[in-house]
Amino acid sequence: MKNSDFFIHETDYPDFNGDRAVEHLREMLRFETTSYVDTSRVRYEEFDRMQNFLRETYPHVFSAGETERIGHSLMIRIPGTDPTLRPALFMAHQDVVPVVPETEDNWTHGPFSGDLAEGMIWGRGAMDIKEMLTGILESAEYLLTSGKSFRRTLYLFFSEDEETCSTGVTAAADLLKKRGVELEFVLDEGSGDIMDAADYGAPGICACTVGMYEKGYVDMKLSVHAQGGHSSNPFHGTSLGILSQAIAAILSHLPEAHMSDSVWETLQKLRPMMTDPVMMDLVDRKDEAGLLHWFLGRESLYHLVQTTAAPTMIKGGSAAGNVMPQDMEAVINFRLTPFDTPQSLLEHCKALVDERVELSLVQQIGASRPSDTGLYGYRMLIPVLEHYFDRLVFIPVQNRGATDARHFECVCRCVLRFGPFLEEETIAREGIHGTNERISIRAYLQGIRVLTGMMVKTCIEAADGDDGGSL
Numbered sequence: 001m002k003n004s005d006f007f008i009h010e011t012d013y014p015d016f017n018g019d020r021a022v023e024h025l026r027e028m029l030r031f032e033t034t035s036y037v038d039t040s041r042v043r044y045e046e047f048d049r050m051q052n053f054l055r056e057t058y059p060h061v062f063s064a065g066e067t068e069r070i071g072h073s074l075m076i077r078i079p080g081t082d083p084t085l086r087p088a089l090f091m092a093h094q095d096v097v098p099v100v101p102e103t104e105d106n107w108t109h110g111p112f113s114g115d116l117a118e119g120m121i122w123g124r125g126a127m128d129i130k131e132m133l134t135g136i137l138e139s140a141e142y143l144l145t146s147g148k149s150f151r152r153t154l155y156l157f158f159s160e161d162e163e164t165c166s167t168g169v170t171a172a173a174d175l176l177k178k179r180g181v182e183l184e185f186v187l188d189e190g191s192g193d194i195m196d197a198a199d200y201g202a203p204g205i206c207a208c209t210v211g212m213y214e215k216g217y218v219d220m221k222l223s224v225h226a227q228g229g230h231s232s233n234p235f236h237g238t239s240l241g242i243l244s245q246a247i248a249a250i251l252s253h254l255p256e257a258h259m260s261d262s263v264w265e266t267l268q269k270l271r272p273m274m275t276d277p278v279m280m281d282l283v284d285r286k287d288e289a290g291l292l293h294w295f296l297g298r299e300s301l302y303h304l305v306q307t308t309a310a311p312t313m314i315k316g317g318s319a320a321g322n323v324m325p326q327d328m329e330a331v332i333n334f335r336l337t338p339f340d341t342p343q344s345l346l347e348h349c350k351a352l353v354d355e356r357v358e359l360s361l362v363q364q365i366g367a368s369r370p371s372d373t374g375l376y377g378y379r380m381l382i383p384v385l386e387h388y389f390d391r392l393v394f395i396p397v398q399n400r401g402a403t404d405a406r407h408f409e410c411v412c413r414c415v416l417r418f419g420p421f422l423e424e425e426t427i428a429r430e431g432i433h434g435t436n437e438r439i440s441i442r443a444y445l446q447g448i449r450v451l452t453g454m455m456v457k458t459c460i461e462a463a464d465g466d467d468g469g470s471l
């Protein structure tokens with residue numbers, strides 16, 4: 001089954017000019033807005049040229065909105081008529097990842113060609129995430145051109161360096177916080193994976209993921225200092241032995257697994273469709289231990305309930321079989337559930353290892369705060385998705401990767417990661433951060449309908465959303 005088989009209501013907004021929207025995305029893909037950690041390599045003039053193009057292409061958005069440049073990031077505020085409603089924020093990033101050197105020739109159509117072929121629009125950024133950037137502007141421009149007025153204030157935000165250091169979004173979030181702005185919801189890229197729900201006990205049901213939070217990230221360094229020496233007298237152990245034991249101890253005593261509220265909500269949502277009697281029984285009895293056992297035994301599920309550990313680097317070791325090694329180091333990469341913090345993880349690991357092993361955090365980001373499915377943004381998004389995608393069951397889960405959206409958690413309780421551009425999985429997997437990035441016209445236009453529907457529902461019809469409590 002293809003993803004496009006789920007598409008319905010593709011004739012909504014018949015006066016929307018899809019051909020022009022396609023041309024606009026093709027143009028956008030021709031700007032080489034590549035991100036590098038070494039910012040001296042970034043061609044900021046390409047960002048400037050692209051933003052000039054946006055101003056020319058979306059005149060209603062730029063005249064209705066107040067535009068602010070934060071570095072090379074762009075924030076547009078389109079004021080609503082009802083100041084009592086908290087604003088909504090739709091976002092995407094302008095930057096793209098580099099094309100891997102020497103792979104340019106592997107692209108069927110050049111990475112910055114914006115070619116249109118085989119019903120697809122080709123180029124770096126077609127799926128990550130210029131289609132969403134362009135789509136958000138297409139939707140807002142379309143609604144403003146149709147003479148619609150916004151009841152709820154709408155913020156659009158397009159950051160400059162999501163793929164590297166997220167300075168743009170950090171500055172924007174700080175700015176909103178300083179101004180006392182509280183957002184009703186944020187919609188950013190992410191999730192949208194379609195899968196058979198067999199692992200959830202509902203085989204034959206097609207589930208589609210909506211990202212509610214992101215796991216934390218920790219690189220922990222383990223160091224052992226030793227003199228080395230002749231291997232005939234290893235009375236105190238060797239640095240390699242001590243290090244190995246420490247790694248083994250950590251791997252076999254990971255922090256406790258937990259069922260988060262998001263996981264419970266996923267199960268509740270799928271419960272009416274479950275046919276596996278074991279899973280049905282576990283859910284009905286709210287058997288947390290049984291469910292954890294079920295999740296931990298499945299590749300697609302265990303990381304939802306468990307902080308994971310992957311030893312990735314090792315340094316040191318001896319050059320000869322009869323010489324004990326001197327100083328050694330290893331790195332374990334952890335992905336944290338919201339139940340663990342970098343600090344609690346460090347304490348947990350310290351208690352497990354020999355005192356001769358030194359532990360330190362070389363990189364650390366805590367898990368983001370899970371957004372609640374009871375909140376307005378989520379409650380509005382799901383019916384819009386169900387309107388455009390037939391037979392898909394949308395489930396709230398942890399987002400696959402990291403996004404810029406987490407930085408807005410200081411001004412928003414409902415941070416949703418869902419790019420509504422549901423391209424076929426094989427095409428998305430090959431193209432995103434890879435070769436031959438491209439998007440079909442159908443997936444692109446259907447995504448724009450979702451964004452338009454979401455803007456209509458939340459900013460024009462704008463049912464009051466102030467039931468989410470405050471920050």
Ligand SMILES: [Zn+2]
Binds near residue numbers: 128
């Ligand atoms: Zn992205």
